[in-house]
Amino acid sequence: MSxxxxxxxxxxxxxxxxxxxxxxxxxxxxxxxxxxPVIVIETDKSQIEIPAPxxxxxxxxxxxxxxxxAVGASLMKIEASGxxxxxxxxxxxxxxxxxxxxxxxxxSVADSSPGVRATDIRPLASPSTRRLAATLGVSLENVLGSGxxxxxxxxxxxAAVTSKVDIQSASQKVAPTTVEPGVTxxxxxxxxRQIAASMSEALTIPHIxxxxxxxxxxxxALRSDLSKDFEALGQKLSVTPFLMxxxxxxxxxxKTFNARFDSQVAEIAQFENVNLGFATAxxxxxxxxxxxxxxxxxxxxxxxxxxxxxxxxxxxKASVDQLSGGTFTLTNFGSFGTWLGTPIIHAPEVAIAxxxxxxxxxxxxxxxxxxxxxxPIVVAADHRVNDGAHLGAFVSEIADLLLRxxxxxxxx
Amino acid sequence: MVVGExxxxxxxxxxxxxxxxxxxxxxxAQLGRSVVLVDSNGETxxxxxxxxxxxxxxxxxxxxxxxxxxxxxxxxxxxxxxxxPSVDMKDFQTWKTEVVSGLNGGVRQLLKTAGVEVRQGFFxxxxxxxxVLEFGEAPPTHIQFNNCIIATxxxxxxxxxxxxxxxxxxxxxxxxxxxxxxKTIAIVGAGYIGVELGTALAQLGSKVFMxxxxxxxxxxxxxxxxxxxxxxxxxxxVEVRTKTTVVSDDGRELTVTTAGVTSQIEVxxxxxxxxxxxxxxxxxxxxxxxxxNARGILEVGADLLVTPKIAAIGDITPGxxxxxxxxxxxxxxxxxxxxxxxxxxxxxxxxxxxxxxxxAMTGLxxxxxxxxxxxxxxxxxxxxxxxxxxxxxxxAGFVQLVHTADGxxxxxxxxxxxxxxxxxxVTLAIEMGASLQDLADTIHPHPSMSETLPEAARxxxxxxxxxxxxxxxxxxEGK
Numbered sequence: 002m003s004x005x006x007x008x009x010x011x012x013x014x015x016x017x018x019x020x021x022x023x024x025x026x027x028x029x030x031x032x033x034x035x036x037x038p039v040i041v042i043e044t045d046k047s048q049i050e051i052p053a054p055x056x057x058x059x060x061x062x063x064x065x066x067x068x069x070x071a072v073g074a075s076l077m078k079i080e081a082s083g084x085x086x087x088x089x090x091x092x093x094x095x096x097x098x099x100x101x102x103x104x105x106x107x108x109s110v111a112d113s114s115p116g117v118r119a120t121d122i123r124p125l126a127s128p129s130t131r132r133l134a135a136t137l138g139v140s141l142e143n144v145l146g147s148g149x150x151x152x153x154x155x156x157x158x159x160a161a162v163t164s165k166v167d168i169q170s171a172s173q174k175v176a177p178t179t180v181e182p183g184v185t186x187x188x189x190x191x192x193x194r195q196i197a198a199s200m201s202e203a204l205t206i207p208h209i210x211x212x213x214x215x216x217x218x219x220x221x222a223l224r225s226d227l228s229k230d231f232e233a234l235g236q237k238l239s240v241t242p243f244l245m246x247x248x249x250x251x252x253x254x255x256k257t258f259n260a261r262f263d264s265q266v267a268e269i270a271q272f273e274n275v276n277l278g279f280a281t282a283x284x285x286x287x288x289x290x291x292x293x294x295x296x297x298x299x300x301x302x303x304x305x306x307x308x309x310x311x312x313x314x315x316x317x318k319a320s321v322d323q324l325s326g327g328t329f330t331l332t333n334f335g336s337f338g339t340w341l342g343t344p345i346i347h348a349p350e351v352a353i354a355x356x357x358x359x360x361x362x363x364x365x366x367x368x369x370x371x372x373x374x375x376x377p378i379v380v381a382a383d384h385r386v387n388d389g390a391h392l393g394a395f396v397s398e399i400a401d402l403l404l405r406x407x408x409x410x411x412x413x
Numbered sequence: 414m415v416v417g418e419x420x421x422x423x424x425x426x427x428x429x430x431x432x433x434x435x436x437x438x439x440x441x442a443q444l445g446r447s448v449v450l451v452d453s454n455g456e457t458x459x460x461x462x463x464x465x466x467x468x469x470x471x472x473x474x475x476x477x478x479x480x481x482x483x484x485x486x487x488x489x490x491x492x493x494x495x496x497x498p499s500v501d502m503k504d505f506q507t508w509k510t511e512v513v514s515g516l517n518g519g520v521r522q523l524l525k526t527a528g529v530e531v532r533q534g535f536f537x538x539x540x541x542x543x544x545v546l547e548f549g550e551a552p553p554t555h556i557q558f559n560n561c562i563i564a565t566x567x568x569x570x571x572x573x574x575x576x577x578x579x580x581x582x583x584x585x586x587x588x589x590x591x592x593x594x595x596k597t598i599a600i601v602g603a604g605y606i607g608v609e610l611g612t613a614l615a616q617l618g619s620k621v622f623m624x625x626x627x628x629x630x631x632x633x634x635x636x637x638x639x640x641x642x643x644x645x646x647x648x649x650x651v652e653v654r655t656k657t658t659v660v661s662d663d664g665r666e667l668t669v670t671t672a673g674v675t676s677q678i679e680v681x682x683x684x685x686x687x688x689x690x691x692x693x694x695x696x697x698x699x700x701x702x703x704x705x706n707a708r709g710i711l712e713v714g715a716d717l718l719v720t721p722k723i724a725a726i727g728d729i730t731p732g733x734x735x736x737x738x739x740x741x742x743x744x745x746x747x748x749x750x751x752x753x754x755x756x757x758x759x760x761x762x763x764x765x766x767x768x769x770x771x772x773a774m775t776g777l778x779x780x781x782x783x784x785x786x787x788x789x790x791x792x793x794x795x796x797x798x799x800x801x802x803x804x805x806x807x808x809a810g811f812v813q814l815v816h817t818a819d820g821x822x823x824x825x826x827x828x829x830x831x832x833x834x835x836x837x838x839v840t841l842a843i844e845m846g847a848s849l850q851d852l853a854d855t856i857h858p859h860p861s862m863s864e865t866l867p868e869a870a871r872x873x874x875x876x877x878x879x880x881x882x883x884x885x886x887x888x889x890e891g892k
Contacts, residue, residue: 004752035721122785122786122787123760123785125821125846126846127844127845127846128759128760128844131756131758132755135754135755135756135758136753136754136755138754148846149846149848150817150819150820150821150846150848152846
């Protein structure tokens with residue numbers, strides 16, 4: 002007996018409510034086998050190939066390239082050649098592992114669940130509501146309960162579905178169009194759309210900024226010493242891992258900057274481990290890969306992990322795990338050739354460090370004008386969580402560490 | 414494939430006719446599936462260990478024991494009997510067989526009505542979608558299936574020092590078939606099965622020795638729940654030996670060692686009740702590419718799938734080895750394999766122990782709730798303050814509710830008469846996210862043991878009626 006499978010987009014991971022169709026790998030009438038990739042989608046985190054759930058014949062493709070889909074949206078219809086057994090939502094390829102949230106000392110706060118109190122270990126919901134959620138493909142962890150004690154009701158689950166469908170139906174034109182000569186309209190889609198949303202969110206954060214110029218001569222000398230070992234391995238050692246290490250060590254003393262702020266429940270989650278994000282420019286836009294437990298990494302390991310994650314991010318192959326759970330972010334303005342910039346906090350984190358371009362400057366050293374290598378740094382912090390005095394101490398700590406770069410090599 | 418091995422084709426195959434398997438078969442049939450159920454005992458095995466040699470016959474024995482034993486108590490409350498009550502185990506076996514065959518026949522009828530075909534034999538996978546059914550001398554038959562639900566259950570775990578002979582060294586199932594009351598009997602293992610059997614046999618008049626390697630009886634349970642049961646066991650003459658392990662048995666005496674000191678116990682029977690072993694060893698699971706863990710359990714997730722086409726339920730999956738857990742999984746497995754997005758995701762699984770007094774639990778204990786990250790609190794109400802417990806002549810035990818600071822009910826532990834009959838209410842409360850206030854404001858019938866639940870809820874809120882309150886109620890609360 003043959004069955005027609007309505008293949009739906011499954012939940013692909015933390016906080017991803019929508020995905021953009023990049024391309025179909027099959028056409029109507031094609032025969033597909035189970036687990037054969039059929040469609041490429043792009044979430045705000047990465048590009049994912051989704052495999053066929055069953056073997057059979059493609060009857061219908063329900064979406065076209067450029068469509069923005071909500072979780073639960075129909076992708077395609079397949080006439081199965083065998084019996085249908087498995088769940089009929091899309092499975093996600095193994096390169097996208099399921100998510101683990103940031104390691105928190107008290108409790109982890111999933112950034113995708115702003116309305117769920119962190120103390121709600123298991124969402125309150127009756128068996129019939131759980132069943133409804135399973136049927137509709139809604140993850141209860143992401144639903145804000147309206148009932149007593151935050152209990153999730155059937156209406157809450159239905160509302161969660163409706164909001165996703167709204168996003169889908171809002172998708173119209175996707176390709177750039179020319180409405181009048183000289184004007185090109187580019188719909189906001191995929192990564193750009195995500196960046197726009199998170200930057201708008203960042204606008205609600207009251208930023209304070211502290212700047213400092215640091216004599217980086219010793220730092221550069223140390224880097225050049227260590228570079229030899231790297232060159233032997235055919236690798237390059239940049240200043241970035243030193244800056245990362247300085248941030249990690251400074252955060253160990255100034256834990257209020259290694260945190261996430263949840264305005265919905267008015268809670269600050271402060272973390273023992275540093276999940277260090279680093280802003281990476283890609284062809285599609287800004288992506289922030291995250292080095293999990295960065296405090297465990299040496300300079301050398303930070304260098305290798307940074308190269309590895311940056312390459313994955315640039316090819317849009319990084320998994321959701323590798324792009325989420327950050328507790329602090331670092332951005333390097335120097336690589337753009339500019340002196341320095343004003344970084345924007347990556348919500349729900351509470352601080353971000355920016356490093357500028359190292360240039361020769363004349364400094365007074367022991368009263369004598371001397372040419373030194375100078376590194377400008379800046380830290381932006383969420384003023385709701387930290388005050389200027391805290392920020393000054395934190396920036397000074399980073400500066401001190403960079404002035405005495407051997408301290409960066411010590412094991413904690 | 415060898416000629417003559419042409420397999421018969423089955424839409425959905427269920428392996429095992431216990432409370433997991435038969436429920437799965439009926440549920441799948443209701444979903445429009447064509448179902449064949451295989452069981453090594455054929456139709457006589459329907460209902461599984463539970464109906465035939467487990468829960469049901471043991472409860473029959475326990476009821477007989479309880480009734481016989483309680484006559485002594487009622488004799489002091491007005492009951493007049495001449496002579497000593499005695500028990501004829503042959504007559505008991507006749508009645509027990511009626512009970513068991515009644516239920517077994519009922520299951521058979523339900524499966525028939527649902528259109529489920531029952532075949533006898535041991536099933537073993539030979540391919541991912543095929544296996545062979547073997548029974549005695551009959552030629553093996555090959556079965557190809559679209560979907561399969563493995564519900565093979567478990568068997569009593571035996572120990573090398575005590576090889577099962579079915580006569581002197583027996584398992585929990587054999588005990589229930591005895592047609593004479595043992596004069597003396599040793600029960601090795603004081604888990605819930607050992608405690609239930611030991612209590613019943615002692616109440617019937619056997620001299621019972623209970624041998625437990627752990628520090629106390631029911632070692633898996635919180636100590637506070639066990640204390641009333643341990644006291645009652647001593648009262649009825651059960652000799653409990655904890656921190657004791659079996660060395661050997663010579664057919665007359667059981668040799669045990671306690672903290673390095675060896676001793677002999679002369680008994681007629683030795684029951685091995687140290688636990689249950691999942692039946693996952695002879696299924697040919699290797700051809701499916703799945704491997705049970707070290708304890709023989711198939712590690713399944715909420716979809717219960719071991720392969721995209723095969724689900725596993727019951728004692729062979731993680732979680733408590735209880736009939737009602739298997740039945741609950743059965744519904745989910747049938748739905749998942751029929752394309753529904755169902756998940757086995759209970760908030761609470763109740764457990765009952767037919768000890769004296771009974772113990773019933775659901776949801777989280779205080780320790781479990783704390784470990785899970787809740788700032789949990791416990792509200793306790795003693796049975797000694799229950800009017801119904803007075804009239805039952807049994808005031809041992811208590812009700813304990815585990816709840817959050819907001820009053821959301823997370824768990825309950827009940828020790829006392831009829832605990833097994835009202836633990837379900839708390840399970841429902843937990844599943845529905847009910848609070849102490851919900852329990853307190855729900856009107857309970859008087860007099861009943863269930864009244865202890867709203868009382869315990871009020872203890873948690875600070876304003877109980879039938880025990881002393883912790884504090885003064887603030888009149889301005891206006892609630």
